[in-house]
Amino acid sequence: MTLTTSQPYRASLDVAAIGNGRVAALVDQGARIVWWCFPRLDGDPIFCRLLAGDEDKGFCDVVLEGQVSAQSYYIRNTCILETILIAENGASVKVTDFCPRFWRYDRSFHPAQLIRRIEPLRGLPRISVRVRPTYNYGQPACSASHGSNHIRYLCGSTAVRVTTDLAVSYIVHETSFSLTHPATLVIGPDEPIESSIDSMSREFLERTRDFWVTWVRGLAVSYEWQPEIIRAAISLKLCTFEETGAITAALTTSIPEAPNTPRTWDYRFCWLRDAYFVIRALNRLGATQSMENYLDYITTVVSDTQSPLKPVYGIVHNDTAAERIAPHLQGYLGMGPVRVGNLASDQLQHDAYGSVILGVAQMFIDQRLPRMGDVSLFRELEFLGEHARRLYLEPDAGIWEYRGRLRIHTHSALLCWVACDRLARIAQLLGLPERVVHWKESADKIRAEILTRAWSDKRGSFTGAFDHDELDASVLLLGDLGFLPPNDPRFVKTTNAIGRELMRNGLMLRYAAEDDFGLPESAFLACQFWYIDALASVGRKDEARELFDELLKKRNAFGLLSEDLNPATGQLWGNLPQTYSMAGMINSAMTLSRTWEDAWCGRPAKHDTTPKGQEPAEHDLTAAGLISPRRSLNVN
Known part of the structure; x- marks a missing residue:
């Protein structure tokens, strides 16, 4: 799906849903996360831009300098979303959004977590990453504190952590920078991540893709x-x-x-x-x-x-x-x-x-x-x-x-x-x-x-x-x-x-x-x-x-x-x-x-016995070739 992003944000129902059985988010065609309830499906929306009217709050996005278009699509048979942002000079980045979902230690692993991977594809793209969480249905986060690899947003009595291998100051100040290597944001509970963020996100992405492909199969x-x-x-x-x-x-x-x-x-x-x-x-x-x-x-x-x-x-x-x-x-x-x-x-x-x-x-x-x-x-x-x-x-x-x-x-x-x-x-x-x-x-x-x-x-x-x-x-x-x-x-x-x-x-x-x-x-x-x-x-x-x-x-x-x-x-x-x-x-x-069976054997589709636009006469239902009454208990 291609989108030109020259206009200011306007809410639209052209959004993709991602999720994992605990949380779910909506992402628009320009890779802006506009809805995400935390820590479960009916929770307080940390990202609420979809309902914020003309107030620029409650979202997470990636702003590409000189952007002229975006192409957004699901990875086939999954709810993993990929968005390609393209600048007027030809530089481009890929944003991949998903919620981890797979089997781990013989049990379902589906944390209250969003993962966003940002990868340079062509040229030397300059981007800024904006994270503006809210709490209590639309109030901006009270405060933000940060360490070497994370930002902790205090949202009322709840703390939300963004762990990243980007320069934290770039996110805090929404500063434009050149993206030369893949970067990851992990948004979720206020818990430290012990492993490499890049390797973790790549592993989680692959295993989440495998989960959905297997489920669809x-x-x-x-x-x-x-x-x-x-x-x-x-x-x-x-x-x-x-x-x-x-x-x-x-x-x-x-x-x-x-x-x-x-x-x-x-x-x-x-x-x-x-x-x-x-x-x-x-x-x-x-x-x-x-x-x-x-x-x-x-x-x-x-x-x-x-x-x-x-x-x-x-x-x-x-x-x-x-x-x-x-x-x-x-x-x-x-x-x-x-x-x-x-x-x-x-x-x-x-x-x-x-x-x-x-x-x-x-x-x-x-x-x-x-x-x-x-x-x-x-x-x-x-x-x-x-x-x-x-x-x-x-x-x-x-x-x-x-x-x-x-x-x-x-x-x-x-x-x-x-x-x-x-x-x-x-x-x-x-x-x-x-x-x-x-x-x-x-x-x-x-x-x-x-x-x-x-x-x-x-x-x-x-x-x-x-x-x-x-x-x-x-x-x-x-x-x-x-x-x-x-x-x-x-x-x-x-x-x-x-x-x-x-x-x-x-x-x-x-x-x-x-x-x-x-x-x-x-x-x-x-x-x-x-x-x-x-x-x-x-x-x-x-x-x-x-x-x-x-x-x-x-x-x-x-x-x-x-x-x-x-x-x-x-x-x-x-x-x-x-x-x-x-x-x-x-x-x-x-x-x-x-x-x-009909399709594989080349049998023609069954058509109506009634001419198009003509309703069956109530007295001639059998001749119309109607199906027999279904059994009431059968929920199929």
């Missing part, structure tokens, strides 16, 4: 869209806090959903509703260790509570904080407020019960897992199921976390049905006939309510809430979750209605009605993937593939997706990399791709 990717799937898989891995297995919704906070909107949220937490989509993606990729770790996190949440589930938990599950505004950060492009914490953790969102049970159901059917689900775990899940039985007709904030209204949301009721339906199926697997009857009767009762009260004859569609006529893209999951077979006329009509009324310039809104903040402006990328999957399931696979290919073009310069897209401009908005979006990309790609 074990992925079960589809025949088509392999680079896109691999990058999405790595991004899911980067959002994982390896100690507990938690997967954050994104690495950032407060990137607005649209220009100049107060819809700015902290996504450095674990949403239980993400469980199904993430586990499904990890399962399809064959990333069983990551999936197992995530299941461990979820089961810890289940076993640790005797009270109703929260929809959102910290990466250490009992570590959550009240939402507050960070006064020292102006926000992305000056568009605050910047929020720390998320009020959604205190909301009523009844879909949490089904989300957890749906995810943990994998433990009862996946023979690859070393520890399978048993009767004891089933009893714990039943506790959640009883909440679902009791609450499915109670109003809640819903999947979109409305802050100013409560309704009986169709998606919440659907996931309560899922909770009971999966418990019945698990009980069948465990040979518990009385519990099968109990949970099947409960599921049937909820199903009848949804079919009666969520269907609108006026709209010819299922709607977002009981006894309301507003459309909502979340009802596209009725087919995916097994509530209705995809050839059910009501699901086909719903898919048609959603596509007709919620699409803007080929992009899917969550809903089109006013909410707490007015009319929504941005398309929600997860909904786009749900719509693509729904199209494929009702026999419009060619149309689904076209939409999928168009959406891939919207990824940022490094292949990442955020949460939202502006339908008018095609610009990315919202926190990134967004777990919902990246998991959606993986799931849709695996659904739409030709099989390896």
